[in-house]
Amino acid sequence: MNNHINPKYKARFKKRKSLSAKNLLEQLIKGNKVALSQAITLIESNQEKHQQIVDKLITSCLQHSGQSIRIGITGVPGVGKSTFIEVFGKHLIRNKKKVAVLAVDPTSSISRGSILGDKTRMPDLVKEKNAYIRPTASGSSLGGVARKTRESIILCEAAGYDVILVETVGVGQSETAVHSITDFFLLLKLAGAGDELQGIKRGIIEMADAILINKSDGENQKAAKKAQMEFKRALHLYPEKKSQWTPKVKCISALKNKGIPKVWDMIESYKKTTVQNKFFDQNRFKQQKFWLYDSLNQKLKQSFYENPKLKSKLKDYLTQIEKQEISSFKAADQLYQYYIDSIKEK
Amino acid sequence: MNNHINPKYKARFKKRKSLSAKNLLEQLIKGNKVALSQAITLIESNQEKHQQIVDKLITSCLQHSGQSIRIGITGVPGVGKSTFIEVFGKHLIRNKKKVAVLAVDPTSSISRGSILGDKTRMPDLVKEKNAYIRPTASGSSLGGVARKTRESIILCEAAGYDVILVETVGVGQSETAVHSITDFFLLLKLAGAGDELQGIKRGIIEMADAILINKSDGENQKAAKKAQMEFKRALHLYPEKKSQWTPKVKCISALKNKGIPKVWDMIESYKKTTVQNKFFDQNRFKQQKFWLYDSLNQKLKQSFYENPKLKSKLKDYLTQIEKQEISSFKAADQLYQYYIDSIKEK
Numbered sequence: 001m002n003n004h005i006n007p008k009y010k011a012r013f014k015k016r017k018s019l020s021a022k023n024l025l026e027q028l029i030k031g032n033k034v035a036l037s038q039a040i041t042l043i044e045s046n047q048e049k050h051q052q053i054v055d056k057l058i059t060s061c062l063q064h065s066g067q068s069i070r071i072g073i074t075g076v077p078g079v080g081k082s083t084f085i086e087v088f089g090k091h092l093i094r095n096k097k098k099v100a101v102l103a104v105d106p107t108s109s110i111s112r113g114s115i116l117g118d119k120t121r122m123p124d125l126v127k128e129k130n131a132y133i134r135p136t137a138s139g140s141s142l143g144g145v146a147r148k149t150r151e152s153i154i155l156c157e158a159a160g161y162d163v164i165l166v167e168t169v170g171v172g173q174s175e176t177a178v179h180s181i182t183d184f185f186l187l188l189k190l191a192g193a194g195d196e197l198q199g200i201k202r203g204i205i206e207m208a209d210a211i212l213i214n215k216s217d218g219e220n221q222k223a224a225k226k227a228q229m230e231f232k233r234a235l236h237l238y239p240e241k242k243s244q245w246t247p248k249v250k251c252i253s254a255l256k257n258k259g260i261p262k263v264w265d266m267i268e269s270y271k272k273t274t275v276q277n278k279f280f281d282q283n284r285f286k287q288q289k290f291w292l293y294d295s296l297n298q299k300l301k302q303s304f305y306e307n308p309k310l311k312s313k314l315k316d317y318l319t320q321i322e323k324q325e326i327s328s329f330k331a332a333d334q335l336y337q338y339y340i341d342s343i344k345e346k
Numbered sequence: 347m348n349n350h351i352n353p354k355y356k357a358r359f360k361k362r363k364s365l366s367a368k369n370l371l372e373q374l375i376k377g378n379k380v381a382l383s384q385a386i387t388l389i390e391s392n393q394e395k396h397q398q399i400v401d402k403l404i405t406s407c408l409q410h411s412g413q414s415i416r417i418g419i420t421g422v423p424g425v426g427k428s429t430f431i432e433v434f435g436k437h438l439i440r441n442k443k444k445v446a447v448l449a450v451d452p453t454s455s456i457s458r459g460s461i462l463g464d465k466t467r468m469p470d471l472v473k474e475k476n477a478y479i480r481p482t483a484s485g486s487s488l489g490g491v492a493r494k495t496r497e498s499i500i501l502c503e504a505a506g507y508d509v510i511l512v513e514t515v516g517v518g519q520s521e522t523a524v525h526s527i528t529d530f531f532l533l534l535k536l537a538g539a540g541d542e543l544q545g546i547k548r549g550i551i552e553m554a555d556a557i558l559i560n561k562s563d564g565e566n567q568k569a570a571k572k573a574q575m576e577f578k579r580a581l582h583l584y585p586e587k588k589s590q591w592t593p594k595v596k597c598i599s600a601l602k603n604k605g606i607p608k609v610w611d612m613i614e615s616y617k618k619t620t621v622q623n624k625f626f627d628q629n630r631f632k633q634q635k636f637w638l639y640d641s642l643n644q645k646l647k648q649s650f651y652e653n654p655k656l657k658s659k660l661k662d663y664l665t666q667i668e669k670q671e672i673s674s675f676k677a678a679d680q681l682y683q684y685y686i687d688s689i690k691e692k
Contacts, residue, residue: 055676062670147675154673288667288674295678300646300685321634324408327500328634329493330401332641339646343689 021056031160043151061158068157070164072178075188080214082121084254089125091260092163098130100161104168146177179207187211191223216251224251243279367399371406377506389497407504414503416510418524421534426560428467430600435471437606444476446507450514492523525553533557537569562597570597589625
């Protein structure tokens with residue numbers, strides 16, 4: 001296939017590929033979507049040379065970033081996240097906002113295909129000049145995915161996007177990761193048959209700054225109101241948030257475009273409140289500290305466990321431990337000494 | 347006070363203190379309680395020279411250890427742990443066993459006094475030739491306490507104790523630590539007013555190999571039977587244990603010496619079952635692996651965070667992060683590089 005490409009295009013393609021960090025930065029700051037996409041592709045690459053370009057790029061972008069509001073959105077499949085993001089995004093664009101949609105999908109590495117971030121899921125939003133939709137960042141670890149998403153957020157902000165929507169599916173610990181890279185956490189729910197609180201992880205409810213009961217239209221409205229009441233009651237049981245924000249529960253219908261402006265008003269009011277009481281910036285700094293410690297601890301562990309020589313030593317010690325020749329603690333002491341020596345040797 | 351000590355005793359005291367590792371080992375293997383106590387005192391010391399003696403001692407003791415059954419015992423204050431250990435210990439001694447009682451008490455570092463392991467709590471057992479009761483091992487971290495207790499177990503076993511009782515109070519994560527250094531985990535409970543399952547951490551019930559409903563005597567017996575039923579039902583909800591052992595629920599009265607022999611019969615039957623199906627040794631090896639990884643990871647972290655130079659670098663980076671001059675991930679990369687360089691420099 002490649003051989004049939006018009007040489008002119010091929011050249012252009014190559015040229016695009018080889019944009020330097022400086023060119024990328026210039027284009028990105030101007031809001032060039034192609035440059036933004038290329039930069040995010042570099043973030044997702046595991047090649048050393050790409051990482052070096054990205055590192056420079058992100059450091060330069062940092063000064064241009066941070067001015068947005070970052071909104072985490074979660075909910076089980078079928079709750080209507082795509083429809084919500086589509087109508088919510090369009091509402092924001094009408095309000096002169098630039099909207100970026102990113103997705104964290106911990107399942108995509110297994111299914112080898114993204115269930116999130118698929119542009120065809122948001123057919124109207126994707127056509128908007130001021131919307132940028134980026135398919136899933138995936139990675140081998142949650143920390144890795146979070147890092148890539150966090151870096152993508154910085155680039156989007158530098159490109160002038162002022163509302164960043166980070167979508168995740170209610171699987172595993174992805175919510176925790178998304179919660180720790182966003183300012184406001186939205187949980188989408190459906191009204192059920194009275195058992196609204198069943199099967200929801202306590203931790204996710206606790207993280208939510210707002211719960212939206214979606215598909216609150218037609219015959220569903222009564223059940224939605226009931227669910228709203230139940231969630232309000234449940235939220236009362238949690239201690240007050242450090243943000244001093246009382247989590248809200250709202251009935252909406254993304255499909256019927258009902259209640260959407262209220263959601264944005266709420267988020268603006270959240271930002272105003274938390275900027276005033278200083279929580280907004282404190283929380284962002286807290287998140288940055290969390291990721292600093294998390295990355296550093298990962299690196300410290302990896303530097304031992306990914307060293308083939310130490311791995312083989314570890315195996316030897318496990319055999320000795322099994323034979324009762326050495327205690328676990330003494331073995332740990334000696335392995336640690338080997339680790340230090342192996343670094344010195346290099 | 348010290349000045350009034352008879353010089354003869356003072357000399358003897360000094361002499362006792364200076365037992366070498368070799369002497370200690372000889373005496374310890376012979377079952378000398380004074381030597382055992384001295385060795386455990388060395389374990390509890392944080393002095394480097396004491397640690398060196400202990401390291402040698404434990405390595406030598408390993409071959410003489412491992413022949414016992416290690417029983418973890420937990421339950422909230424007031425449940426009757428001391429009384430149970432006293433009568434249970436005496437039953438074991440009548441059955442020609444040598445019994446050591448150790449205690450893990452995470453609260454003692456706060457209260458500056460041990461609530462566990464106090465010899466006066468077990469006035470009869472402490473007089474027995476074949477019983478050894480050791481007050482609380484405490485430490486700054488749970489891992490530290492577990493290490494000290496685990497090493498004390500090895501010494502007790504080398505001194506010929508064949509039943510090791512490790513007592514803990516139902517606070518924090520101490521049960522998890524005790525569970526991971528013992529073979530059999532006993533949970534003591536009281537019959538309440540029908541609400542037996544309230545307020546018990548799910549994790550602790552899940553760890554239990556047996557639940558003993560204590561104080562099942564007189565008017566309490568009916569409530570105890572009811573509690574027994576409820577716990578049996580609750581235990582059914584958990585997946586089968588890897589040991590293939592079905593946790594038992596028994597009514598006992600430590601005070602009235604009721605049901606105590608049955609408890610020991612049950613534990614012997616557990617040992618027989620799990621030795622046969624190989625779980626017993628596999629589990630001990632699994633525990634040793636756990637402590638190897640746990641200690642090693644602690645050491646890797648400490649070698650960064652307890653280095654004053656790196657600590658100060660970390661502080662600098664946090665300031666840079668707050669000023670948006672560097673991303674958390676990049677900062678982690680660079681701090682890690684400083685760490686490696688600092689090791690090489692030494």
